Amino acid sequence: xxxxxxxxxxxxxxxxxxxxxxxxxxxxxxxxxxxxxxxxxxxxxxxxxxxxxxxxxxxxxxxxxxxxxxxxxxxxxxxxxxxxxxxxxxxxxxxxxxxxxxxxxxxxxxxxxxxxxxxxxxxxxxxxxxxxxxxxxxxxxxxxxxxxxxxxxxxxxxxxxxxxxxxxxxxxxxxxxxxxxxxxxxxxxxxxxxxxxxxxx
Amino acid sequence: xxxxxxxxxxxxxxxxxxxxxxxxxxxxxxxxxxxxxxxxxxxxxxxxxxxxxxxxxxxxxxxxxxxxxxxxxxxxxxxxxxxxxxxxxxxxxxxxxxxxxxxxxxxxxxxxxxxxxxxxxxxxxxxxxxxxxxxxxxxxxxxxxxxxxxxxxxxxxxxxxxxxxxxxxxxxxxxxxxxxxxxxxxxxxxxxxxxxxxxxx
DNA sequence: GTCCCGATATATAGATTCGATATATCGAAC
DNA sequence: GTTCGATATATCGAATCTATATATCGGGAC
Numbered sequence: 351x352x353x354x355x356x357x358x359x360x361x362x363x364x365x366x367x368x369x370x371x372x373x374x375x376x377x378x379x380x381x382x383x384x385x386x387x388x389x390x391x392x393x394x395x396x397x398x399x400x401x402x403x404x405x406x407x408x409x410x411x412x413x414x415x416x417x418x419x420x421x422x423x424x425x426x427x428x429x430x431x432x433x434x435x436x437x438x439x440x441x442x443x444x445x446x447x448x449x450x451x452x453x454x455x456x457x458x459x460x461x462x463x464x465x466x467x468x469x470x471x472x473x474x475x476x477x478x479x480x481x482x483x484x485x486x487x488x489x490x491x492x493x494x495x496x497x498x499x500x501x502x503x504x505x506x507x508x509x510x511x512x513x514x515x516x517x518x519x520x521x522x523x524x525x526x527x528x529x530x531x532x533x534x535x536x537x538x539x540x541x542x543x544x545x546x547x548x549x550x551x
Numbered sequence: 552x553x554x555x556x557x558x559x560x561x562x563x564x565x566x567x568x569x570x571x572x573x574x575x576x577x578x579x580x581x582x583x584x585x586x587x588x589x590x591x592x593x594x595x596x597x598x599x600x601x602x603x604x605x606x607x608x609x610x611x612x613x614x615x616x617x618x619x620x621x622x623x624x625x626x627x628x629x630x631x632x633x634x635x636x637x638x639x640x641x642x643x644x645x646x647x648x649x650x651x652x653x654x655x656x657x658x659x660x661x662x663x664x665x666x667x668x669x670x671x672x673x674x675x676x677x678x679x680x681x682x683x684x685x686x687x688x689x690x691x692x693x694x695x696x697x698x699x700x701x702x703x704x705x706x707x708x709x710x711x712x713x714x715x716x717x718x719x720x721x722x723x724x725x726x727x728x729x730x731x732x733x734x735x736x737x738x739x740x741x742x743x744x745x746x747x748x749x750x751x752x
Numbered sequence: 753g754t755c756c757c758g759a760t761a762t763a764t765a766g767a768t769t770c771g772a773t774a775t776a777t778c779g780a781a782c
Numbered sequence: 783g784t785t786c787g788a789t790a791t792a793t794c795g796a797a798t799c800t801a802t803a804t805a806t807c808g809g810g811a812c
Contacts, residue, residue: 352797368761376682377694380675380701383642388798390763395797414761414806438771442582452693474581481577492653493578499711500581503704510700553769569790589769591792596768615777615790639800753812760807770797778789 351443352384352392353401357420357428358451360402364419367393377450382443393418401427433459440470457522461515468511475504552644553585553593554602558621558629559652561603565620568594578651583644594619602628634660641671658723662716669712676705 359365359373367389374384396402401424405417420428432451438444445467452460478501486494560566560574568590575585597603602625606618621629633652639645646668653661679702687695 366761367763368759371761376678376686377690377698380679380698380705381643383799385799385801386761386763387765387800391797416762441584446697449697450694453691477577478581485577489578490654493651495715496647496650497578497581499708503707504581506704506707507700514696567790568792569788572790584770586770586772587790587792588771588794592768617791756811757809758807759809761805763803765802766800768797768799771795773794774792776790778787780786780788782783782785 351438351447352388353396354428354431354451355384355447356389356392356396357401357424357431358447358454360418360420360424361428361454364405364417366415366417370418378443378447381446396424399423399427428454439463440466445470457518461518461522464511464515464518468508468515471504471508471511475501475508478504552639552648553589554597555629555632555652556585556648557590557593557597558602558625558632559648559655561619561621561625562629562655565606565618567616567618571619579644579648582647597625600624600628629655640664641667646671658719662719662723665712665716665719669709669716672705672709672712676702676709679705 355374355378356370359370359377365373367386370393371384371386371389374382374389378384393402397404397418401421402418403421405419406415432448432454439448440463445463448463452463455463478497482494482497482501485497556575556579557571560571560578566574568587571594572585572587572590575583575590579585594603598605598619602622603619604622606620607616633649633655640649641664646664649664653664656664679698683695683698683702686698
């Protein structure tokens with residue numbers, strides 16, 4: 351998971367640990383607080399596996415900065431983690447991290463992940479409804495309130511996903527015939543500048 | 552964290568591990584998936600510390616059920632963890648777990664925790680707004696969409712908290728003079744049946 | 753100019769938690 | 783009578799978290 355996030359950020363540009371930490375906090379900080387105790391070991395792991403390499407190492411005398419760059423192998427690992435890792439790809443962090451790197455995926459894969467996430471949340475929503483129904487009279491108001499709030503949040507997430515899926519499908523749909531669509535100009539902007547095929551995972 | 556949740560559930564009634572797992576999944580499952588790999592070690596830790604004890608141990612021949620009961624020491628530990636642990640009490644899981652056991656807290660403590668949580672989310676919200684403002688033009692639409700969605704979710708959480716705080720304050724307020732409030736009957740039910748002082752932490 | 757502080761930067765130890773897996777029993781369905 | 787899903791406990795190794803230590807850098811106070 352952390353590996354995936356690190357590689358994704360290093361894909362944009364080489365950085366050292368401290369910068370990575372900041373970028374992680376900014377992009378994913380509201381659902382995942384990455385600590386140095388996770389980050390540095392993860393970087394060493396990736397280095398050991400040959401997925402990242404250090405540039406400007408100890409040389410450059412006084413500079414104690416370890417700048418990491420993603421390697422070819424790292425790119426491959428990134429693709430594997432981002433796409434095929436289907437198990438946890440619907441769980442909270444798993445999905446959000448992948449979503450942050452959606453632009454590297456093909457439209458079909460994006461839709462597949464969005465729909466898997468939707469199913470996951472739908473299941474959670476049903477579970478919550480079932481628990482609420484069976485607890486209603488047995489537990490205190492705070493627990494009920496918490497569960498209701500979480501149910502509402504989950505339903506809101508699902509609506510967000512539905513919108514995203516609709517947008518993706520509109521984009522994936524065969525280009526509209528030129529005739530007949532003179533006025534129509536899709537209201538919804540594509541969420542990413544089209545990448546060339548080879549840039550995608 | 553897990554300790555707190557376990558003790559809180561065992562306070563209601565003695566259970567064995569499997570039942571604990573199920574109750575944890577039902578009540579807190581939408582933001583925290585507790586695994587056996589965490590649960591059983593935690594139970595043993597608590598047992599070692601004398602916070603829980605096993606009833607019906609290995610005896611009772613064929614029965615391989617270890618029923619755990621909270622001890623006096625466990626009750627004390629629960630109170631400590633629930634209240635004074637102020638550091639992480641505003642973070643996501645820390646708050647939600649505590650909230651699920653709010654009925655054991657005094658109204659003042661409840662308001663204090665709610666307000667600390669609110670401040671925490673307010674900070675998160677500002678961070679997100681700042682990041683959004685500075686990224687808007689530099690990152691892809693998916694990341695922006697994710698951050699916007701998280702911002703909206705955070706703001707929704709804050710509104711929920713505000714409502715809870717209002718309810719608590721209304722309850723904590725001095726009982727309204729009987730005269731003048733003949734019609735008025737608070738629309739908002741108290742979220743918990745009043746507990747006697749000694750039942751509270 | 754130098755002292756101090758907050759931001760930058762890396763690192764590790766120890767505890768906790770996660771993910772996967774193994775094992776065994778029970779009751780019900782077939 | 784056996785297969786299957788739910789009940790139930792347990793552990794290993796890896797990943798992650800919390801807390802802490804250390805050092806440098808640039809800027810403002812004095």
